[in-house]
Amino acid sequence: MQSLLLLLLLAVTSVFYAQNGPAGVGNNSTNRFWQDATRINQNNNTLISSWNNNGGNSLNPSQSNSSYRPKLLTNNINSIYSSVSFDGTNDRLRIENTSDINSGSNIQRTFFIVFTTESNVSTRQIVYEEGGTIRGFNFYLLNEKLYCGAWNRNNDGVGAPWNFKSVNTPVLPNTTYVLSFIYKGNNSITGNIECYLNGDLFGTITGVGRIYNHNRGLMGCKEQDTHYENGTSSGTGHYFKGSISEFIHYNYPVNSAQRIIVNNYLAAKYNLTLAANDLFTQDIPSNGNYDHEVAGIGRISSSDLHNDAKGSGIVRVLNPTGLGNNEFLIWGHNNGEQQAINLTDVPSGVKARFDRVWRVSERNSTNTNSVNVGNIDMRWDLNGLGSITASDLRLLIDKNNNGNFIDDTPISGAVHLGGGIYEFTNIPGGLAGIQNEKRFTLGTINKDQTPLPIELVYFTAILNEKKTVNLEWQTASERNNDFFTVEKSIHGSYWDSITTVDGAGSSSCVRNYSTTDFNPHMGISYYRLKQTDFNGEFEYSSIRSVNLKLSDEEELKVYPNPTQEMITVNGSAEELSFIKLINVQGKDVGKTLNFEKTDESILFIDLSSLSNGVYFLKTRTKVSRIVKN
Structure with missing residues (x-):
């Protein structure tokens, strides 16, 4: 009986404690920090006071001084993903004292950082650092190289001291990279740190022990002091001019299989080509751009493997029956709508399927x-999709790989494991099932048998002349409907609640509802309706969007003006399609300047090399007067 209870407990634990960290590696207990710029729900070019942590630690990297805050650049990488831009002057974000970063002593951890350089990679710039001259880690740019350093120079106890050591590798300007830093210290000071750039091992720091209590973590510069390849350095400075898109921290050294999987997730997301182990190839345009929420399982050896993964998406794969050495299965989706709205490309007997489709790469470690x-087990997290009958679900696999599901045989047998999780077990591999380059999705055979809690007639979002958004919806009937939540997103992926509106409980007559969003995002705002039952079950409507465009008067902004050095030009992509800077004699002086375009609507121009005076900035339809003093 005790054995049976233990097995049941393990099964329930497995349902609710999936590997939901980046790429399906780790969970809140091991993935302690996970900063993803795309999950910052702010407007483009706005200051960031706090970068929300999606990992297990409650701390957020933050900045209380508004003059030191970096900016959010939305949709500037791979057309949908965002980054946090540091100005190279005084921007920084702090991670305050925590045992995961700097308090106590640490012997193991892992960092992944996606960063983008700008035109200057020669002067010393800190991307991330923690500690001081006695103990710490740092990642910095200098002389067109990326350096990774580590040290604990004081005899603090077991595993110390060990002197500063660093490794470096070349980097290019205006380029996005993913750094992997895997710290494997020990008490005998014989450990090491492996450093990878875009998947390629560029250096191993040896003779590494423990790192003891040191100063807090910092993105974008050093504060007080640090240690470099040429000795100690005091004071605050060495500001980073570039951006960080994702910052991931684990409290253990990930194994090689996990490192490869996380690197493939980041490469797909940020449109990178890995120098080694670039296994997920479904992210390129010719294969359909399945760039999103990539996760995977894999194995290097019997002691170096990862065989259970979910990530931030709704698909979890586990229990592979034939996962051999140097084998990987990695999947991502096309960012289609996660609702059963496709009524045409479905096989006989299936009434509708998700518009969202997943595709897999199943390759060896060298690709x-x-x-x-x-064979694998596949679990689907269907929370938020209303009441579901497991027997209605069908797994659809594009077995002939022709891009359609209408000519395929649906797979039945889903079981509800509880908590909104549904499982298909023993899905075959090879020609009969999941295989390299094949697509899969989820369908239903009976939309009527799995009734929606409400019958929604329409949900609309309309931008009015006051630049607010009218949100209206109508129901034909309601069943146990507690309330509605109107949610908004700047990306269509991560959502904030605007307001809640009481439902009618149970009703068989037409009812109308409305509310207003008084603060839509500049550009595109996405809206959806979340309906919640009295029993806590909920579902989402289809997504609506509005586009708040700049007026003619607002179409171009140039600031600060007057200026001593840098100006920012903010306007529409069309307006910035032509740009020239001329002096009062009509000479084009912009040819010698650095024009830095972070996305289609923002341009930075460094005027520091120009003489003081009046200049004119010509764009497609406008001329702006600029004073350099």
Whole structure:
């Protein structure tokens, strides 16, 4: 009986404690920091006071001084993903004292950082650092190289001291990279730190022990002091001029299989080509751009593997029966709508399927051959999709790989595990099922048998002349409907609540509802309706969007003006399609200046090399007077 209870407990624990960290590696207990710029729900070019942590630690990197805050650049990488831009002057974000970063002593951890350089990679710039001259880690740019350093120079106890050591590798201007830093210290000071750039091992720091209590973590510069390849350095400075898109921290050294999986997730997301182990190839345009919420399982050896992954998406894969050495199965989706709205491309007997489709790469670790990891179990997190009957669900696999599901045989047998999780077990690999380059999605055979809690007639979002958004919806009937929540997003992926509106409980007559968003995002705002039952079950409507455009008067902004050095030009992509800077004699002086365009609507121009005086900035339809003093 005790054994049976233990097995049941393990099964329930497995349902609710999936590997939901980045790429399906880790969970809140091990993935302690996870900063993703795309999850910052702010307007483009706005200051960031706090960068929300999606990991297990409650701290957020933050900045209380508004003069030191970096800016959010939305949709500037791969057309949908965002970054946090540091100005190279005084921007920084702090991670205050925590045992995960600097308090106590640490012997193991892992960092992944996605960062983008700008035109200057020669002067010393701190991307991330923690500690001081006695103990710490740092990642910095200098002389067109990226350096990674580590040290604990004081005899603090077991595993110390060990002197500053660093490794470096070349970097280019205006380029996005992913850094992997895997710290494997020990008490005998014989540990090491592996450093990878875009998946390629560029250096191993040896003779590494423990790192003891030191100063807090910092993105974008050093505060007080640090240690470099040429000795100690005091004071605040060495500001980073570039951006960080994602910052990931684990409290243990990830194994090689996990490192490869996380790197493939980041490469797909940020449109990078890995120098080694670039296994997920479904992210390129010719394969359909399945760039999103990539996760995977894999194995290097019997002691170096990762065989259970979910990530931030709704698909979890586990229990592969034939996962061999140097084999990986990695999947991502096309960012289609996660609702059963496709009524045409469905096989016989299936009434509708998700518009969202997933595609897999099943390859060896060098990406030279396809492999077969055997049969797998697949779990779907269907929370938020209303009441579901498991027997209505069908797994659809594009077995002939022609891009359609209408000619495929649906797979039944889903079981509800509780908590909104539904599982298909023993899905075959190879030609009969999941295989390299194949697509899959989820369908239903009976939309009527799985009734929606409300019958929604329409949901609309309309921008009015006051630049607010009218949100209206109508129901034909309601069943146990407690309340509605109107949610808004700047990306269509991560959502904030605007307001809640009481439902009618149960009703068989037409009812109308409305509310107003008085603060829509500049540009596109996405809206959806969340309906919640009295029993806590909920579902979402289809997504609506509005586009708040700049008026003619607002179409171009140039600031600060007057200026001593840098100006920012903010306007529409069309207006900035032509730009020239001329002096009062009509000479084009912009040819010698650095024009830095972070996205289609923001341009930075460095005027520090120009003489003081009046200049004119000509764009497609406008001329702006600028004073340099």
